[in-house]
Amino acid sequence: MKELKYLNKYLIKYRGRLLLGVVITIIATAFKLAVPMKVGDSITIVDQYIQGEVNDLASVKHQLLINVLLLLGATLLSAIFTFIMRQTFIVVSRYVEYDLKNEIFQHYEKLSLGFYKQNRTGDLMNRISEDVSKVRMYIGPALMYSTTTITLFIVAISYMFYKAPILTLYAIAPLPLLSFIIYKVSIIINHRSTIVQQYLSKLTTFTQESFSGIAVIKAYGIEPRTNANFEELAEGSKVKNIDLAKVQALFFPLMMLLIGISNILVIYVGGTKYISGQIEFGTIVEFLIYVNMLTWPVAVVGWVTSMVQQAEASQKRINEFLETEPTIQNLVEESTPVEGNIEFNKLTFTYPDTGITALKDVSFTIKPGETLAIVGNTGSGKSTILELIGRLYDVEEGMLKIDSTPIRKVNLTDLRDSIGYVPQDAFLFSDSLRNNIRFGKENATEEEVIEAAKNAAVHQNIIGFTKGYDTILGERGITLSGGQKQRVSIARAIIKDPQILLFDDCLSAVDTETEEEILQNLHKISANKTTIIVSHRISSAKNANKIIVLEEGKIIQQGTHNELVNSDGYYKELYAKQLLEKEM
Numbered sequence: 001m002k003e004l005k006y007l008n009k010y011l012i013k014y015r016g017r018l019l020l021g022v023v024i025t026i027i028a029t030a031f032k033l034a035v036p037m038k039v040g041d042s043i044t045i046v047d048q049y050i051q052g053e054v055n056d057l058a059s060v061k062h063q064l065l066i067n068v069l070l071l072l073g074a075t076l077l078s079a080i081f082t083f084i085m086r087q088t089f090i091v092v093s094r095y096v097e098y099d100l101k102n103e104i105f106q107h108y109e110k111l112s113l114g115f116y117k118q119n120r121t122g123d124l125m126n127r128i129s130e131d132v133s134k135v136r137m138y139i140g141p142a143l144m145y146s147t148t149t150i151t152l153f154i155v156a157i158s159y160m161f162y163k164a165p166i167l168t169l170y171a172i173a174p175l176p177l178l179s180f181i182i183y184k185v186s187i188i189i190n191h192r193s194t195i196v197q198q199y200l201s202k203l204t205t206f207t208q209e210s211f212s213g214i215a216v217i218k219a220y221g222i223e224p225r226t227n228a229n230f231e232e233l234a235e236g237s238k239v240k241n242i243d244l245a246k247v248q249a250l251f252f253p254l255m256m257l258l259i260g261i262s263n264i265l266v267i268y269v270g271g272t273k274y275i276s277g278q279i280e281f282g283t284i285v286e287f288l289i290y291v292n293m294l295t296w297p298v299a300v301v302g303w304v305t306s307m308v309q310q311a312e313a314s315q316k317r318i319n320e321f322l323e324t325e326p327t328i329q330n331l332v333e334e335s336t337p338v339e340g341n342i343e344f345n346k347l348t349f350t351y352p353d354t355g356i357t358a359l360k361d362v363s364f365t366i367k368p369g370e371t372l373a374i375v376g377n378t379g380s381g382k383s384t385i386l387e388l389i390g391r392l393y394d395v396e397e398g399m400l401k402i403d404s405t406p407i408r409k410v411n412l413t414d415l416r417d418s419i420g421y422v423p424q425d426a427f428l429f430s431d432s433l434r435n436n437i438r439f440g441k442e443n444a445t446e447e448e449v450i451e452a453a454k455n456a457a458v459h460q461n462i463i464g465f466t467k468g469y470d471t472i473l474g475e476r477g478i479t480l481s482g483g484q485k486q487r488v489s490i491a492r493a494i495i496k497d498p499q500i501l502l503f504d505d506c507l508s509a510v511d512t513e514t515e516e517e518i519l520q521n522l523h524k525i526s527a528n529k530t531t532i533i534v535s536h537r538i539s540s541a542k543n544a545n546k547i548i549v550l551e552e553g554k555i556i557q558q559g560t561h562n563e564l565v566n567s568d569g570y571y572k573e574l575y576a577k578q579l580l581e582k583e584m
């Protein structure tokens, strides 16, 4: 129960409803218990008439009628209160489920990129869905059944002892055994359900991947191999499901068997006592109903125990993530507006997870109004520079300053607000084109959206779609070409109107004319901004105020386009190569 303590704050938050639930459960149970009493009473009346102990038929009928009406009333009230009881416990469990999911999601969002590298997306999703639903079972059904069982036990067993103590002992003797067996069976069921669940998620991942990559599967003609793999997984899933069904099938027969034993004991011992005149006939019937009534709660004790154990295990997994601190923390409370001066000073950076040193002794500065271009082979560290400016990682060696202040001493929200970042792989959400652009500025007007799209040279493409800016992207909608995606992603950064613009090789999929158009627009937009353009193309870099050339994390050349084309080295060679390609 150590891990489940985490949920106490929610139990306190909803204490009013939960307390009401307990009170209503007690009332519902009291009405439920009145039913066997009245049944027993009625049978005794009939028995006494048959035995000749009572002769007035009219009064017997009258009493029976009253009993029937009372029975009806008690059953009805018990049903109504049981309904309200579910409205309290189960509704609270849904509230807690909602709160917990939000809490976990918000925490996930705070965590740094490294966390996402270390943990698989499937695992993150499981903890927020599967694990939270298991925890909900503890707040909802487990609490509800425990309250019902405790109330039913205290009231019913005390009453039974009061009526016939020896018969009560015989009647309840098999119940602990029942509870124990159900507990054991539930553990096996839970274990096998987990395996079934694992197979299900393997199947889902496989299916999802196959359909996402269907173009590759078809192009390589590997449908038979994919089918065989799917069949193998489905076979595994079938076997595990059958294993589970076998134990589940045991659950009810076992319960019936143990109720049967209790019933036989009540009939035998009760019958003997009735013959010897120690109890009334109605008491036997009354006890039979109580035994059947108590069986479910007793079975529930076992079930609830395993439910709580599962919730504990799930909460432990949830707590593991909730206790993970984001490695990138905001260390400055007060606001620090960003002007856009960036300074790298003898900076060396090693990725903590892979140990790869991506930048070595890098120094450069850039001011607002300037454009810096970074060129270099793949893997030379270009994207890493942009990631460090966005403080996606912290710098350990050397210094990175923003407006002459070490980056850690800049308010993180202000820093990120001041950056418009266009990543290498443009990521668009399954939403309308308009909303994808507005992502950069939530309250942007229609004019601003169109203006940004025009500057990113994608407006003409968008109005060419039947639904224009309302066109839905992604799974439910159209798929944009690589170049269109890049330009929508650029529009998203432009609309934000940030102080610092970071473009990570985001013009690679557009033709040279469109590239030129976008660059000219950017030139106008970024007059007072700090712009960094990472590119493999000279055409993107040539107009920059400063160009740096990276090789294996080191700056090997820097200067303007004119300076660099006139000195031997990587840049001059790249220029010559690209010039040649253009002429061909």
Ligand SMILES: Nc1ncnc2c1ncn2[C@@H]1O[C@H](COP(=O)(O)OP(=O)(O)OP(=O)(O)O)[C@@H](O)[C@H]1O
Pocket (backbone or CB within 6 Å): 351, 353, 354, 356, 357, 358, 376, 377, 378, 379, 380, 381, 382, 383, 384, 385, 424, 505
């Ligand atoms: N998130 C990461 N975790 C660990 N290592 C990384 C990570 N990102 C990049 N690296 C490594 O750091 C080095 C520099 O990568 P980076 O992405 O900065 O290069 P790049 O010049 O932008 O390459 P490209 O032109 O292909 O985009 C590479 O060796 C890469 O494998």
